[in-house]
Amino acid sequence: MNARRPNVLRILARYGIVVALLIELIVFSWASEPFLTLENQANVMRQIFEIAIIAAGMTFVILTAGIDLSVGSLVAAAGVSCAAVVAIDFGTLPLRIAAGCMTGVAVAAAGGLVNGLVITVMRLPPFVATLAMMTIARGVVLHATESRTISGLPEGFAALSEGATPIAIMLVVFIGSWLVLMRTVFGRHVYAVGGNAEAARLCGIRVSRVLLKVYAISGALAGLAGVLGAARLNSGYPRAGELAELDAIAAVVVGGASLAGGRGSIWGTLVGALVIGELNNGLSLLHVEHFSKKIVVGVVLVLAAFLDRFRAEGKS
Amino acid sequence: MxxxxxxxxxxxxxxxxxxxxxxxxxxxxxxxxxxxxxxxxxxxxxxxxxxxxxxxxxxxxxxxxxxxxxxxxxxxxxxxxxxxxxxxxxxxxxxxxxxxxxxxxxxxxxxxxxxxxxxxxxxxxxxxxxxxxxxxxxxxxxxxxxxxxxxxxxxxxxxxxxxxxxxxxxxxxxxxxxxxxxxxxxxxxxxxxxxxxxxxxxxxxxxxxxxxxxxxxxxxxxxxxxxxxxxxxxGRDLAEEFPPRAGAGGDVALEVRGLAARPYFHEATFDVRRGEIVGLAGLVGAGRTSLGLALGGGIRPTEGTAMLDDRPMDFGGPWDALDAGVGYLTEDRKGRGILEFLSVAENITISNLPAYRLFGLLAEGRRRAAAQESCSRFRVKTPTIDRPIRTLSGGNQQKALLARLMLRPLKLLILDEPTRGIDVGAKAEVYRLMNALAAGGLAVLMISSELPELLGMCDRIVVMREGRTVGELPRGAATQERIMDLATGGSAA
CATH class of the missing domain: 3.40.50.300 (P-loop containing nucleotide triphosphate hydrolases)
Incomplete structure (x- = not known):
């Protein structure tokens, strides 16, 4: 059936994204001296970890054939509410920071849960439900802060985003996501629901519960990214996370997940985020201007989706 | 012209x-x-x-x-x-x-x-x-x-x-x-x-x-x-070989009285005993699949009662049905049965995952062992259990779906067109499996449009027409002509 397809294309389709990342690394390290230094690579990680964490949550959602457009706004909601709590003068500093982080993540998780409820109870398409949450959450944040940045936070808060901490958190998120997706009942149900919701229902899977959890996880991870972002800026910025949803979706799609659901992996998403991150970084080092970078990223997205189509056809 | x-x-x-x-x-x-x-x-x-x-x-x-x-x-x-x-x-x-x-x-x-x-x-x-x-x-x-x-x-x-x-x-x-x-x-x-x-x-x-x-x-x-x-x-020849039925009938397991799920079907009344295979005959659109789904938790009945071992079957969804011991095998194997992107092992174990949990995580060894054992019990022929299920033949997919259901302790098994689109050899195997399951005390309800299959396999045949059960024929009295007569509204109309 698929034996007629050229081998090169099949290999590319299978490992295309890793190959693309390697080619990218080789080309940039040849073109730009400082690219492959430890310092610059640490920079790349610091540039992508927020999007990568959001994309991990987005992977759950996309595996169920859904989409979550609200994550950018939930990033801001989490960052601002975290900053607001940290700014209150109570207890010791670690206690304040812990309370702030938990508040931020909880607020965003609650937003995600509402997404899930709207999708399962009101039966609205995920696109519409999360589009609504995107504007509502952003509106609430701008209203509550009167669109002013919450600043003047204690110095210790920023430590969360310094050194290797954010990279470690990112890795923990991905390893945890992998465990959940591959080694828990819930994770396998995510794949089943995304592959064929009706068949999954007849298997006895409570599809609505799976979807509720998936959107809550997406919200919670967006919240974690928002909290870390607030630490990086040492303030709560009400416009944080704008367009982050699109970057996250791009990372998931470049990572090989199918928007039709049921297929994709969490490591693919990490590689997808790296491909985009390295591309942005390398092009900057080569002094490519901002607008052209956008064009290149868009072209990469199309190519990745094109490769995915080959893979999908090879399987059917 | x-x-x-x-x-x-x-x-x-x-x-x-x-x-x-x-x-x-x-x-x-x-x-x-x-x-x-x-x-x-x-x-x-x-x-x-x-x-x-x-x-x-x-x-x-x-x-x-x-x-x-x-x-x-x-x-x-x-x-x-x-x-x-x-x-x-x-x-x-x-x-x-x-x-x-x-x-x-x-x-x-x-x-x-x-x-x-x-x-x-x-x-x-x-x-x-x-x-x-x-x-x-x-x-x-x-x-x-x-x-x-x-x-x-x-x-x-x-x-x-x-x-x-x-x-x-x-x-x-x-x-x-x-x-x-x-x-x-x-x-x-x-x-x-x-x-x-x-x-x-x-x-x-x-x-x-x-x-x-x-x-x-x-x-x-x-x-x-x-x-x-x-x-x-x-009037065709009986092309398939049907294994002999031991003939059975213990206590009544399933008791359906005036069940309806409008607008799909309006009135269903019949029993299925333990160890019995009961056929459900009728033309396409008579409401057989909807009745099967209603019993299996797939759609909600609007009227009437269905009892399993004297307990009402009030299911919020297929998960409740499976917990109560009712399994429904779909007629639409490709569309609503297999999870095409997942492996044979995953497909077989998907309805029983909590059983393989150890400290919150799936114990892969136990899960795979269960899948492997099911494959040999239900004669699912596959090179390995890690093959994507869509690469299997229709007959082997069907046996895998049967294995999926039978990992749960069932009292009632509803099979909707269990041999549709599978080859003669696989059909005979499905028939043998059905007999073995019934002999083990399971109540089996088989929906089929193939009359020889119903005649060859069933202890009794219930006929539906236009959303109603219109008659019941015991094994000895059932003929293709009488079933068709009831199904098309001949003598009863």
Whole structure:
């Protein structure tokens, strides 16, 4: 059936994204001296970890054939509410920071849960439900802060985003996501629901519960990214996370997940985020201007989706 | 007018049409009958261009009909009126009639011209519906007239009615007959497909019977009677081998009384005993699958009761049914059965995952061992259990789905067309597995459109017609003729 397809294309389709990342690394390290230094690579990680964490949550959602457009706004909601709590003068500093982080993540998780409820109870398409949450959450944040940045936070808060901490958190998120997706009942149900919701229902899977959890996880991870972002800026910025949803979706799609659901992996998403991150970084080092970078990223997205189509056809 | 010669179509595992010859004259109403799966719909699909035959010729008015293209078939003068209409509900009757060949002037639609032309065609059919009315506001009967009007507007020469009566009231039906007679008088060739044999005697000039994809007989309607037609339809040799049934019947496990899930089915009353295999027969659309789904938690009943071991079956979904010990195997293996992106092992264990949990995580070794054991117990032939399930044959997929259900401790197993589209060898294996499961005390309800299979496998056969259970035949008394008679409303109507 698929034996007629050229081998090169099949290999590319299978490992295309890793190959693309390697080619990218080789080309940039040849073109730009400082690219492959430890310092610059640490920079790349610091540039992508927020999007990568959001994309991990987005992977759950996309595996169920859904989409979550609200994550950018939930990033801001989490960052601002975290900053607001940290700014209150109570207890010791670690206690304040812990309370702030938990508040931020909880607020965003609650937003995600509402997404899930709207999708399962009101039966609205995920696109519409999360589009609504995107504007509502952003509106609430701008209203509550009167669109002013919450600043003047204690110095210790920023430590969360310094050194290797954010990279470690990112890795923990991905390893945890992998465990959940591959080694828990819930994770396998995510794949089943995304592959064929009706068949999954007849298997006895409570599809609505799976979807509720998936959107809550997406919200919670967006919240974690928002909290870390607030630490990086040492303030709560009400416009944080704008367009982050699109970057996250791009990372998931470049990572090989199918928007039709049921297929994709969490490591693919990490590689997808790296491909985009390295591309942005390398092009900057080569002094490519901002607008052209956008064009290149868009072209990469199309190519990745094109490769995915080959893979999908090879399987059917 | 229409001449078909040596038409064959092979589907994987099934020969849907086997060198069929068939002719329809201009000015004739030709009825086409046969059991479910006899090849009628394949024939219709070929005429309509939706399916391409493997071999054979189709000629319309002496010219070869281009095959495999719906547009070309329509242009050549073939129009098919399906049971489910192909109208756009949001558009007006006139817009629907002229869909695809709108009349324009300077690139703009000529609404007035089309409405007038539509009104003229509708009036020719004796229908005074407003051509500007949106189709969704029209009754089923009028929609059918619109559909016919569309065919006439396309200058159709051959009209095919595929089960047109199923959704009509008596009054609408006699109006339809009137229309068809009028079209016949105008010289069109008409093929009329229906399960209701009395309609054929009322309307058709000749009748052709298909059975197992083969042309059985063609005869003028006044020269045959109902009994003869049924003999032609069902009198095949028993091709499959059925393992002997031990014969059984313990206590009543499933007790269904006046169960309904409107609008799918209206009244079902029957029992299934432990260790018994009960068949559920009926024509497509009689409500058998909906009844199976209602018992398996897939849809919610609206009236009546169903008890399993004297406990009410009040299921919020299939998960509750499985917890209570009720498994439903779907008739739509590809669409609602297999999880095509997942492996054989995953597919088998997906309904039983919590059993393999250890400290919150899945113990892969235990899960795979269970899958492996199921594969050998249910004879799922696969190179490894990690193969994607879609690479397996239909028969092995079906056995894997059976294995999936049987990992749960079940009391009642509902099998919906368990041998549809699987080869003879796999069929025999499914039959053996069914017998073994029943012998182990399981109550089995088998929905099937294959009468020999029901006769060969079941201790009793419950017959449904138009959403109701209309009769029950014990093993000794059941014959294909009696089942068909009940299913088509012969003696009971």
């Amino acid at each position: 229409l001449r078909i010669r040596g038409l064959s179509k092979q589907y994987p595992g099934v020969l849907a049409l086997d060198r069929v010859d068939f002719e329809v004259a201009a000015g004739e109403v030709h009825a086409l009958v046969g059991e479910n799966g006899a090849g009628k719909s394949t024939l219709v699909k070929i005429l309509g261009g939706a399916v391409e035959p493997d071999s054979g010729d189709v000629a319309l008015a002496g010219r070869r009909l281009p095959l495999g293209s719906p547009v070309a078939a329509r242009r050549a003068g073939v129009a098919i009126i399906y049971q489910e209409f192909s109208l756009a509900p949001e558009l007006s009757a006139a817009e629907n009639i002229f869909l695809g060949r709108e009349q324009t002037r300077f690139g703009l639609l000529c609404g007035r011209t089309m409405r007038d032309a539509a009104r003229a065609v509708l009036e020719r059919l004796g229908c005074n519906a407003d051509p500007a009315a949106r189709v969704e506001s029209l009754s089923v009967g009028v929609r059918q007239q619109v559909e016919i009007a569309r065919a006439l507007a396309f200058d159709a020469r051959l009209l095919v009615f595929d089960e047109p009566s199923a959704t009509l009231t008596d009054q609408e039906l006699s109006r339809l007959f009137e229309t068809i007679r009028q079209l016949r008088a105008a010289g069109l060739a008409i093929i009329y497909i229906s399960h209701r044999l009395e309609e054929i005697f009322a309307l058709a000039d000749r009748v052709t019977v298909l059975r197992d994809g083969r042309h059985m007989a063609t005869a003028p309607v006044r020269e045959v009677d109902r009994a003869q037609l049924i003999r032609w339809m069902v």
